[in-house]
Amino acid sequence: MALFSCLLMIHKKTSTFSKDLRYLSRHSKTGRSGVLGRPFHWVATLTIAVAIGIWLGSSPDAAVERSSPTLKNQILLVLEQDPVTGPETRATTGVNLLPLTEGIQGVAAVASVEKPTTAAVIDVVLEGLTRSPQEPKEVTESEPLVDLPNAADSETQEQPSLVAASAVAETVNTTLDKTSAEAQTSLSSSERISWESIQIRSGDSLVGIFKRMDLDIAQAIRISKLPGAKALINLRTGPYLKIQRDGDALFALQYQPNISTFLHVTSQDTGFVAQIIERAFNTTEREVTAEITDSLYQSALRAGLPKSVIYRVTQIFQWELDFGRDVKSGDRLTVIYEERSLEGQKVGNGPILAVRLENDGIVRQAVRYVNSDGSATYYAPDGKSLQRTFLRSPIPGRSVTSGFSYDRLHPILKIRRPHLGVDYGAPRGTPIVATANGKVIRASRKGGYGKTIILRHGQDYRTLYAHLSGYAKGVRKGRWVKKGQVIGYVGSTGLSTGPHLHYEIHVAGKARNPRSLKLPRAASVDRKDKAGFLDHAKVWISRLDQAHSSA
Secondary structure, eight states, rough: HHHHHHHHHHHSSSOGGEEEEEEEGOOOOTOOHHHHOOOOHHHHHHHHHHHHHHHHHGGGGGGGGGGOOHHHHHHHHHHHHOOOOOOHHHHHHHHHHHHHHEEEEEEEHHOOOOOOOOHHHHHHHHHHHHHOSOOOOOOOOOOOOOOOOOOOGOTTTTOOOHHHHHHHHHHHHHHHHHHHHHHHHHHHHHHOOOOOOEEEEEOOOHHHHHTTTTHHHHHHHHHHHHHOOOOGGGGOOOEEEEEEETTTTTEEEOSSSSSSSEEEEEEEEEEEEEEEEEEOOOOEEEEEEOOOOOOOHHHHHHTTOOOOHHHHHHHHHHOOOOOOTTTTTTTTEEEEEEEEEETTTEEEEEEEEEEEEEEEEEEEEEEEEEEEEEEEEOOOOTTSSSSSSSSSOTTTTEEEEEEEEEEEEOOTTTEEEEOOOOEEEEOHHHHHHHSEEEEEEEEEGGGGEEEEEEEEEEETTEEEEEEEEOOOTTTTTOEOOTOOOOOEEEEEEEEOOOSEEEEEEEEEEEEEEEOOOOOBBOOSSSSGGHHHHHHHHHHHHHHHHHHHHHH
């Protein structure tokens, strides 16, 4: 600037008004301007150019203090293309990317889920280009140093802006793509950590809940149609539903249809996937000994045995005993069973593992054993099955009100006639089960029997169930039923003085006493499993004896 001012002062000393300026309008005979041809103007122009060059060399920031539209256009052109990446780019450009690293880190720190616009990238590039070399720069281990080649050896000095933009674009695109993906993953993870608990109301459906929660109803319909999501059709009331979402988009859903399972629905690229998860229970073995003083049920209940366990005891020994007649005061019962808990709270009872019943001086014991085919059966300590082909009673645990007789006074007709069956007293509506597998050959009224069911079991056996109040669903002539399946309900139809079940069993066409008939026994422990069972039974029998003696 000082040199430029000096030249102006020299020029002002020569007054232009005292000279003849008509020569400026003349043209040179050679076709060149006379002004340009004067040595003074050449010297002045060269001097000014040298001065400007010296000034720009001492203050490089002045050259790029304001972003040039041409430079922006060049950067836009490079960003729209797919720049060549890799070490070859740095080798050909000779540009050190280190000064731009700090600017890119700043972009990554504020990057959101949406990718920054091209204009934002250009601003970052220009910021990096305008950074002063003298500015202090902290170098970390994550930022390797790159040697800067000599500018005089570079073949691309004619277009430094375009070269810089190309190299910067490669780095910016790679860094921002990675930052955007990491931000997306981080956001999704943080959103999915939070579960929303939903209280299911009476009459609620999944569609209704989604509508109430401002979720996409179409998603509820798709989820309800999943093969493993049938439990969502009939929701039980209570806090059994949880969701993870982002606005109206569902990430995951969890529903608890019962105490032991969860239905887990997750959103994946291919759609929603349903999975049923079994909850892991903690099991504890309980030992209870009860002395019978009145009935088995009342005595066991007072000793702390749950109702469901008492019922299983009657099922195990139902082929051996008539609990309404055979169990007496002074008998003793010892049971070892599983108790299940979840998160420290009891949620139910598992199977009976071993049971001992001392009845009228006779000790009966049963041990649970899982066969090689996966089925669980109760056997005597010697491996014989306690089960028989026929159940001893169609209503286990109910007392007999009238026994088998060939000469009984009929309570209504007041005449003596055979009573070829057994009557079990029970409230109206009590379920009645089939005592063996068989085919229904009658399910209709039969004279004084009222509503009656007759089952055929093979060639020789038939059972009859009379005075019913109704038939179970699906039970009709020609249908097959399984042992233990509910086939009807206690009533008082026909010649009956009150609700009860009249039960008969016929062998080869002759009525037999169901209470004294020796029924065929089921198979014992398989021969190949016999040795393993005997070792298993020895352990449980020892525990039963210890619990019985210590009580």
